[in-house]
Amino acid sequence: MPIPRDERDHNPLNIRRDGTDWEGLAPQQPDPDFCSFTSDVFGFRAAFRILITYADKYKIDTVNALINRWAPPSENDTAAYIAKVCKRTGFAPTETLAIKTWAVSRKLIYAMTEVESGALFEQNFKPNDLAEGAFRAGIADAPKTPVRKVAVIATAAGSAALSGAPDALVWWNSTFTPLVSAANLPAIAHWCTIGAVALAALAAINHVLSSKGKPS
Numbered sequence: 001m002p003i004p005r006d007e008r009d010h011n012p013l014n015i016r017r018d019g020t021d022w023e024g025l026a027p028q029q030p031d032p033d034f035c036s037f038t039s040d041v042f043g044f045r046a047a048f049r050i051l052i053t054y055a056d057k058y059k060i061d062t063v064n065a066l067i068n069r070w071a072p073p074s075e076n077d078t079a080a081y082i083a084k085v086c087k088r089t090g091f092a093p094t095e096t097l098a099i100k101t102w103a104v105s106r107k108l109i110y111a112m113t114e115v116e117s118g119a120l121f122e123q124n125f126k127p128n129d130l131a132e133g134a135f136r137a138g139i140a141d142a143p144k145t146p147v148r149k150v151a152v153i154a155t156a157a158g159s160a161a162l163s164g165a166p167d168a169l170v171w172w173n174s175t176f177t178p179l180v181s182a183a184n185l186p187a188i189a190h191w192c193t194i195g196a197v198a199l200a201a202l203a204a205i206n207h208v209l210s211s212k213g214k215p216s
Contacts, residue, residue, distance in 0.1 A: 062097060088110070
């Protein structure tokens with residue numbers, strides 16, 4: 001069977017191509033209408049960034065207002081979309097929501113993904129990718145792994161969510177931590193932790209120095 005479009009594009013919310021230089025866009029954009037991302041994480045990140053923009057720029061704070069802008073009646077059955085999102089999230093259509101919080105935004109993106117794909121979320125996508133997308137987008141209380149908590153500390157003076165530091169730490173931990181744990185050497189493990197923080201700091205400094213023209 002052919003791979004569904006949203007899964008093939010790593011674009012769970014079917015974000016249209018509009019010239020936005022999203023972080024994580026694939027080098028090639030074969031889909032004439034929708035963005036193609038390098039992974040589902042970046043597809044989710046873009047969706048969360050749009051929610052943040054809606055809240056900050058347009059003061060959107062209800063499911064009604066959100067879906068009317070996301071899926072306008074000129075292109076979609078907006079009423080049906082709203083009904084499905086409300087049923088899945090438990091939110092009332094006109095209930096005031098703190099859209100930029102993890103508790104609210106994760107339910108919205110989860111439900112909207114199901115509406116866009118016409119399938120259960122877990123059929124094509126992973127909750128961990130949803131969470132990492134929120135973290136990278138800047139949802140303040142999105143869940144962070146221990147690796148990413150270190151990255152946030154190391155990058156506090158720069159951008160809110162630098163991708164280089166988490167990636168560097170993932171590499172460090174996946175390469176050295178298993179070896180140290182297997183050898184049962186707590187002293188070395190301690191120095192590995194310090195080394196990981198230093199690596200995150202170097203990644204952050206490098207990111208800041210080369211961040212001209214950073215994508216959205």
